[in-house]
Amino acid sequence: MASAMASRTIRLRPGADLDGFRAAVRHLVADEIPPEAVTWAEGDAPSLFPDEPAAGPAAPALALPRAVATLVPAVLMHRDPERHGLLHRLIWRVAQGERHLAEVASDPLVHRLHLMRKAVGRDLHKMHAFLRFRWVGAGDGSGEGSRERFAAWFEPEHHILAEAAPFFAARFPSFDWSILTPDGSAQWDGRTLSFGPPGRREDVPEHDAFEAGWTDYYASTFNPARTNLAAMRAEMPKKYWHNMPETAAIPGLVRAAGQRVGAMIERAPEAPVKRVPARALAAMAAQEPASLEALNAIIRASEPLVPGATQAVLGEGRPGAAIAFVGEQPGDQEDLQGRPFVGPAGQLLSRALREAGIARRDAYLTNAVKHFKFEARGKRRIHQKPTAGEVAHYRWWLDRELAFVAPRLVVALGATAVLALSGRQVPITRARGPSDFGGKPFRGFVTVHPSYLLRLPDEARDEAYAGFVDDLRRAASLAADLAPSGAG
Amino acid sequence: MDDALKKKLTILADAAKYDASCASSGAPKRKAEAGGLGSTTGAGICHAYTPDGRCVSLLKILLTNYCLFDCAYCVNRRSSNVRRARFSVDEVVTLTVEFYKRNYIEGLFLSSGIIRSPDHTMEQLIRVAKTLRQRHGFRGYIHLKTIPEASPWLIEQAGLYADRLSINLELPTEASLERLAPEKDGAAIQTAMGQMGERILQAKEEKRRFAPAGQSTQVIVGADASTDESLIRTSARLYDHYGLKRIYYSAFSPIPDAASILPSQSPPLQREHRLYQADWLMRYYEFSPDDVAGATESGMLALDVDPKLAWALRNRDRFPVDVNRADREMLLRVPGLGVRAVDKIVAARRHATLRLDDVARLTSGLKRARPFLVAADYAPTRLTDRLDLRARLAEPPRQLSLF
Numbered sequence: 019m020a021s022a023m024a025s026r027t028i029r030l031r032p033g034a035d036l037d038g039f040r041a042a043v044r045h046l047v048a049d050e051i052p053p054e055a056v057t058w059a060e061g062d063a064p065s066l067f068p069d070e071p072a073a074g075p076a077a078p079a080l081a082l083p084r085a086v087a088t089l090v091p092a093v094l095m096h097r098d099p100e101r102h103g104l105l106h107r108l109i110w111r112v113a114q115g116e117r118h119l120a121e122v123a124s125d126p127l128v129h130r131l132h133l134m135r136k137a138v139g140r141d142l143h144k145m146h147a148f149l150r151f152r153w154v155g156a157g158d159g160s161g162e163g164s165r166e167r168f169a170a171w172f173e174p175e176h177h178i179l180a181e182a183a184p185f186f187a188a189r190f191p192s193f194d195w196s197i198l199t200p201d202g203s204a205q206w207d208g209r210t211l212s213f214g215p216p217g218r219r220e221d222v223p224e225h226d227a228f229e230a231g232w233t234d235y236y237a238s239t240f241n242p243a244r245t246n247l248a249a250m251r252a253e254m255p256k257k258y259w260h261n262m263p264e265t266a267a268i269p270g271l272v273r274a275a276g277q278r279v280g281a282m283i284e285r286a287p288e289a290p291v292k293r294v295p296a297r298a299l300a301a302m303a304a305q306e307p308a309s310l311e312a313l314n315a316i317i318r319a320s321e322p323l324v325p326g327a328t329q330a331v332l333g334e335g336r337p338g339a340a341i342a343f344v345g346e347q348p349g350d351q352e353d354l355q356g357r358p359f360v361g362p363a364g365q366l367l368s369r370a371l372r373e374a375g376i377a378r379r380d381a382y383l384t385n386a387v388k389h390f391k392f393e394a395r396g397k398r399r400i401h402q403k404p405t406a407g408e409v410a411h412y413r414w415w416l417d418r419e420l421a422f423v424a425p426r427l428v429v430a431l432g433a434t435a436v437l438a439l440s441g442r443q444v445p446i447t448r449a450r451g452p453s454d455f456g457g458k459p460f461r462g463f464v465t466v467h468p469s470y471l472l473r474l475p476d477e478a479r480d481e482a483y484a485g486f487v488d489d490l491r492r493a494a495s496l497a498a499d500l501a502p503s504g505a506g
Numbered sequence: 507m508d509d510a511l512k513k514k515l516t517i518l519a520d521a522a523k524y525d526a527s528c529a530s531s532g533a534p535k536r537k538a539e540a541g542g543l544g545s546t547t548g549a550g551i552c553h554a555y556t557p558d559g560r561c562v563s564l565l566k567i568l569l570t571n572y573c574l575f576d577c578a579y580c581v582n583r584r585s586s587n588v589r590r591a592r593f594s595v596d597e598v599v600t601l602t603v604e605f606y607k608r609n610y611i612e613g614l615f616l617s618s619g620i621i622r623s624p625d626h627t628m629e630q631l632i633r634v635a636k637t638l639r640q641r642h643g644f645r646g647y648i649h650l651k652t653i654p655e656a657s658p659w660l661i662e663q664a665g666l667y668a669d670r671l672s673i674n675l676e677l678p679t680e681a682s683l684e685r686l687a688p689e690k691d692g693a694a695i696q697t698a699m700g701q702m703g704e705r706i707l708q709a710k711e712e713k714r715r716f717a718p719a720g721q722s723t724q725v726i727v728g729a730d731a732s733t734d735e736s737l738i739r740t741s742a743r744l745y746d747h748y749g750l751k752r753i754y755y756s757a758f759s760p761i762p763d764a765a766s767i768l769p770s771q772s773p774p775l776q777r778e779h780r781l782y783q784a785d786w787l788m789r790y791y792e793f794s795p796d797d798v799a800g801a802t803e804s805g806m807l808a809l810d811v812d813p814k815l816a817w818a819l820r821n822r823d824r825f826p827v828d829v830n831r832a833d834r835e836m837l838l839r840v841p842g843l844g845v846r847a848v849d850k851i852v853a854a855r856r857h858a859t860l861r862l863d864d865v866a867r868l869t870s871g872l873k874r875a876r877p878f879l880v881a882a883d884y885a886p887t888r889l890t891d892r893l894d895l896r897a898r899l900a901e902p903p904r905q906l907s908l909f
Binding site: 295411 | 555557574601711854867
């Protein structure tokens, strides 16, 4: 039996030596050496036992269940000197046939390893949370110019520096920083993260210009009526306090808390010093845009809700126009010129309007979405259809815009316009013709978007164009029927 | 940091602290770009804890505590005599960036008193968020308070920059709102929540960025006569209709210069704690609002036992539950067993038969769980029939002492 073999001592680098541990365990498993026969040692101190000579060729890799493979690196970061032996026992039992052992959290060994992993995870989390940088300088002027430099001193409980540091590199790439710990240090120069020898607390500046303000903030955000020191200490154990500047405020806050609360409870309500600002209150409610111009000013000043546009393209035409046309969104030309329906589709619309007997200058033209959305392909900007959500972003404006214009008839050009006006996705083939857009205060009419005609093959275009002009004629006569004298 | 700015910070942090929300969770994982600043981790990070045991994760401040509204429960109402201050947009941006660079915070939680008009106020909040994102390449967490009385298109803008949006319901009934917050309009609050909920959902489906950490709200506990049952039913409706990520329950706390129509007393912290537990039962333990209501006494949750234990004591015929056989849903009903313990039990019992000692290693709540479960070597001897079971399991009354 293997346990009859002589004991072995395995020496690993101090800290979390994953490579060393992995290589050693492969040998131990290959040689069927049980955990009782192994002594683990860390660092350069001489051992009581003669070291095993390094085995010749590398032992074969072990196929470990995922639950084990993820547990090993985490537990190796723990400071407990027994961690190697415990992990070896786990791997030994798994290799002996207990394949699912790491899933049995109730097993005493697994339970202990899980607690170790949890302690490491907590230490990592607390390092990310409680480490405090101090400003060191504004760069040495060479090379990168004025990159700022920051430094921090931290004392982790476990061997977590290498695991913890990438978090800071992802978060703070734009300045140089060092993190010094009693076990080692980490440096970031804007490009690479490197690790070095242990640091000293004195190597970090003693103060920072924002610490007093931060401590004031910490003190102000505390509610004395809820004082609960046990809850604070459970989450922020005292061992971390001496590296956190704000904790200096704690004793004073706790001392004064009772008296502050008592004073608040006992104090009789005071009469307000200020009188009711009636005029300001009345003015507060009057914030709705009062005119189309005011609404347009708001739209012009707003950030695009679809990404990329040069400017907002506003509606064009006369308030009070009998017919309003609603398209999808501005295209490339519209985006550059800041006017609706001036590109190829707009020119086609103008022609069709003429043929249908509608004067463009007497109508009102606008789009459901006020900004151009596109995909850049080389120098070309390819139109992209707005999503339903993006159309919904713009509906508030369209509704108010049409309320100001108050047309008798609104013509929806294409499916996006129908969606914007009715809130529903309807295929144009089904919706084409008169519509009430599901209860809008104006009559409606649905037809295709002129850009649809441009995309048709030549042989189909003429017929479709004729149908489009027909639609516009029908819309015009519908609008005429709706004129006040004939509407009744 | 100069003294004037420090003084403003003190006033405007003090004015913001009655908002319980502090979470920096729910945002997708992000990293800073080369010249930028900030990241998000998903779960959020608490960078410090104040002596009230609460987490300091975000720089939680008001842009200003001048306010035209006169909500009785609020320290910043226009009739209060507190000191007033007002930050500029740039001051908030500087504080956020400099605090962030020193690893004090995960980001910003910005709210404001209503000045000039709801739209003007909302625009200022948006400007801060936009400046952080666009000028500083800030990828950290931003939570913006939404002013429900602001125009709807401003909500559409806020979601472009914020991770989380919130509107505080504050009072669960229309009647209380009318009495204590005369300028607030319950219908406007619900409409705005509905609008945000819809937009957040759509953006998620379309893989666009719009308030990716969702929306939350806060309800004040103990400022009016609402029962726990009505609070819980309100919460269930909000989670259901508006897809809220979180509801915060905030025990009404004495404030400096309180209004005369409000109770002057210590905050009902234990009640707040029980409401959070009940809320968790609905979100993570598959309890329905009716289940929770069934655990109350005249609509109020017990203070001496947690709501899950209260439910179990009322439904003793459902116990004991066999840890080696019962389905997950029933294990979740066992007092003292949390979601993680239940998941570990379910995983472990596939490969082993669990004895009481094994269960003890999987939960810290075995004392409460024992009378309600069966293990391979253990069955409670008619414990669930004992009349004194509640007294044996109740927590000793918690001294709400300050020290």
